[in-house]
Amino acid sequence: MKLRAAFVAAPLFVLAYGVIRILDGLDGSRGPGLAWTTGHLAFMAALALFVPIFWRLRRMAGGGAFATASAAAGTVGVAALLGQFGVDLVVGFLSADHDAMGVxxxxxxxVPGVSVAIYDVLPFLFYIGQLALVGLLAARRQVKAWTFALVLTDLMLPFVTKDLIPLGALCLLVSFVPLGRAADAAVAAAPARPAHAFA
Incomplete structure (x- = not known):
């Protein structure tokens, strides 16, 4: 299956999340409500798309130990962030207002272990794995250096302020469009596996 569409859809879902998040905060608080739910669902859709993207990038990079570890780390990060955003959705559904959400x-x-698992540690593996995979491809000259720079920019901007998430998503989109083409081309150019390899 061609994954080029995923390389486009994932940044667009992140963009949607960033824009909805800004709109949700115009009244001075975020959540609960339709904007909170819709925005979180958009980001969760993006996260789901990142899993096949990571493993396609791993294949594109040759499938070595470093690429495999990076894809695995990114996938663990996806799972952690899905857990975090899942909690956000449940809290939003159960809360009458923003103050109740805080409680x-x-x-x-x-709850012991929750902060490490879905807030303070494991979610960062998503960003580390993504950056490592694109950095590896850049080091192998399979993508341009500016592709790595744009992905790095996308990952850094939310740490400045989360209101820059839409700008970061646009950087990611610009970098991911050629990445998607290159990934599909690499798979198309790969030699077919012999029939006995599937036995």
Whole structure:
């Protein structure tokens, strides 16, 4: 299956999340409500698309130990972020207002291991794995250096302020369009596996 569409759709879903997040905060608070739910679902859709993207990039990079570890790290990060955003959705559904959400979030974070698993540690593997895979491709000259620079920019901007997520998503889109083409071309050019390889 061609994954070029995923390389385009994932940044667009991130863009949608970033824009909806800004709109949700125009009244001074975010969530609960339709904007909170829609935005989180958009980002979760993007996360789901990143899993096949990571493993396609691994294949494109030759499938070595470093590429495999990077794809695995990114996938663990995806799972952690899906858990985080899943909690956000549940809290939003259970809360009557923004203040009530804060109380529930504190209760969730008080559960042993939750902060490490879905907030403070494992989610960063998503960004590390993504950057490592694109960096490896850039080092192998399979993608341009500016592709790596744009992906790095996308990952750094939310740490400045989350209101820059839409700008970062546009950087990701510009970098991912040629990445998607290159990934599909690499797979198309790969020699077919002999029939006995499937036995």
């Amino acid at each position: 529930l979030f504190e209760q969730v974070k008080a």
